[in-house]
Amino acid sequence: MAFARLEKPCDVVVVGAGWAGLSAAFHLSRRGYRVTVLEKTRKGGGRTYSFEDRQRGEQLDNGEHVLLGLCSHFRYLLREAGLESTVRFQPLLDVPVVSSSGRSSLGSKKLPGSLHLAGSVLRYGPLDPMERIKALLAGLAIQLNGPADSLDGISFAEWLKRHGQSRDAISLFWEAIGTGILNARANEVSASLAIKTFSLLLKQGWKGARLGLFVRPLSEITQEFQSFLKSQGVAFRFESPVNALDIGDSGVVTAMGPDSKASASAAILALPPDQLRRLVDNSALDSMLVLPDFDFSPILNVYLFYDRTVFERDITLLPDDFGAMVFNRTRLLSSSSIGRTTLVVSISAARELRNLPMADLSRMVEKKVRDRLRLPKAESCRSVWQPHATFLATPGSEHLRPDNETNISGLFLAGDWTRTGWPACLEGAVLSGQNAANATISASHGKRLSIPNET
Numbered sequence: 095m096a097f098a099r100l101e102k103p104c105d106v107v108v109v110g111a112g113w114a115g116l117s118a119a120f121h122l123s124r125r126g127y128r129v130t131v132l133e134k135t136r137k138g139g140g141r142t143y144s145f146e147d148r149q150r151g152e153q154l155d156n157g158e159h160v161l162l163g164l165c166s167h168f169r170y171l172l173r174e175a176g177l178e179s180t181v182r183f184q185p186l187l188d189v190p191v192v193s194s195s196g197r198s199s200l201g202s203k204k205l206p207g208s209l210h211l212a213g214s215v216l217r218y219g220p221l222d223p224m225e226r227i228k229a230l231l232a233g234l235a236i237q238l239n240g241p242a243d244s245l246d247g248i249s250f251a252e253w254l255k256r257h258g259q260s261r262d263a264i265s266l267f268w269e270a271i272g273t274g275i276l277n278a279r280a281n282e283v284s285a286s287l288a289i290k291t292f293s294l295l296l297k298q299g300w301k302g303a304r305l306g307l308f309v310r311p312l313s314e315i316t317q318e319f320q321s322f323l324k325s326q327g328v329a330f331r332f333e334s335p336v337n338a339l340d341i342g343d344s345g346v347v348t349a350m351g352p353d354s355k356a357s358a359s360a361a362i363l364a365l366p367p368d369q370l371r372r373l374v375d376n377s378a379l380d381s382m383l384v385l386p387d388f389d390f391s392p393i394l395n396v397y398l399f400y401d402r403t404v405f406e407r408d409i410t411l412l413p414d415d416f417g418a419m420v421f422n423r424t425r426l427l428s429s430s431s432i433g434r435t436t437l438v439v440s441i442s443a444a445r446e447l448r449n450l451p452m453a454d455l456s457r458m459v460e461k462k463v464r465d466r467l468r469l470p471k472a473e474s475c476r477s478v479w480q481p482h483a484t485f486l487a488t489p490g491s492e493h494l495r496p497d498n499e500t501n502i503s504g505l506f507l508a509g510d511w512t513r514t515g516w517p518a519c520l521e522g523a524v525l526s527g528q529n530a531a532n533a534t535i536s537a538s539h540g541k542r543l544s545i546p547n548e549t
């Protein structure tokens with residue numbers, strides 16, 4: 095994209111150093127804007143972070159993150175920062191599947207368009223032959239459906255049933271693929287969003303469907319990206335929570351925290367919806383900014399530690415066991431702990447597990463994985479429960495997702511929950527940041543923006 099450089103750069107405050115905020119800061123700084131990022135935590139990264147497991151001296155992530163080949167905006171940011179090698183893309187989608195009906199796989203072939211997945215669907219073990227053909231026909235209907243906006247009012251499960259999908263086909267095929275991407279079960283999620291997502295997966299061909307697996311702890315990647323932004327002139331203030339905003343008569347926005355404040359010509363609020371609501375309410379802007387009341391969908395990750403090598407694959411999908419995806423973290427991170435194995439069992443849309451005590455959860459998941467994959471008993475386990483992993487895109491929610499531009503001059507929104515056309519994910523987050531940056535730039539053109547002092 096050719097960027098027009100402004101004669102006089104203006105200041106923008108970005109609140110929140112998750113990937114939406116980082117993307118906004120990147121695109122603004124590229125266009126010559128001076129950007130300050132205010133972040134409440136010590137190191138940013140939002141919902142992608144790592145922490146140290148003291149007992150083992152290992153960096154663990156808050157949850158395994160996966161990309162698809164079609165996540166072009168996120169990949170672009172990594173490329174620009176020289177961080178492309180932090181994600182390893184499969185040459186072709188290849189996901190081993192282990193279910194009560196034995197071993198199978200989901201994978202692509204180098205065939206044109208959506209044909210890349212057809213062979214795999216026709217051989218997919220967990221479904222009977224008639225269910226496989228019906229799954230292919232539903233896939234065809236998804237592609238022919240065109241813009242799916244009118245389907246926002248019904249759930250994806252409802253749409254699938256109308257298209258001849260059995261209960262098993264919904265849970266063992268559609269949810270096995272879709273739950274990790276949408277972080278919602280078929281009966282919880284807007285048909286419109288699910289169909290858009292599957293349509294992308296089919297239409298973008300085998301290259302778009304390839305899985306990208308992170309080979310470094312998430313915080314290392316975020317911090318290196320932040321260092322790159324600093325080298326481009328972006329200023330960061332960590333441990334700087336913003337409690338309230340003030341919009342002055344001159345249009346200057348001041349973001350205020352307990353210890354500091356920063357003023358600018360525009361602010362991009364790159365916060366999750368519940369945290370944004372708190373900020374807007376505190377700032378008495380609630381009557382001007384109508385925000386949706388979204389529910390959240392949890393993700394559970396259970397780390398399983400072994401004192402030997404127990405598993406030779408990178409990933410495996412278990413459709414019968416909450417649709418869990420098992421990641422072999424030792425292999426992915428080429429970990430130096432030779433002879434040991436760390437597996438991560440990732441369960442998206444884990445609402446049904448929310449009332450179980452953490453210790454029971456770990457034990458139950460460990461036992462299921464042990465039985466299904468015929469593994470030895472894990473030496474120890476550790477659960478990471480993220481109750482607010484993403485907003486839940488229930489039926490009717492698509493048209494409630496806000497645009498980046500608000501009706502308050504100088505105030506813009508970013509975040510994976512804004513109107514991106516994507517589910518809540520890294521690609522959606524960075525796309526929202528780019529869109530918010532573009533909206534800020536458009537609004538600032540032609541204006542004489544004052545650069546206020548920061549205190």
Ligand SMILES: Cc1cc2nc3c(=O)[nH]c(=O)nc-3n(C[C@H](O)[C@H](O)[C@H](O)COP(=O)(O)OP(=O)(O)OC[C@H]3O[C@@H](n4cnc5c(N)ncnc54)[C@H](O)[C@@H]3O)c2cc1C
Nearest residue numbers: 110112113114134140141157159160336509510519520523
């Ligand atoms: C366990 C888990 C697994 C996931 N798996 C995947 C996956 O496999 N693939 C994928 O693409 N996506 C995945 N996601 C989703 C992905 O992580 C998110 O969509 C993305 O990180 C959201 O980025 P964001 O910038 O919109 O929001 P956030 O990351 O939430 O960033 C918001 C930032 O704002 C800061 N903040 C909040 N309030 C204030 C305040 N008042 N003042 C200053 N700062 C503030 C926060 O500290 C945070 O840093 C997963 C998420 C989780 C939790």
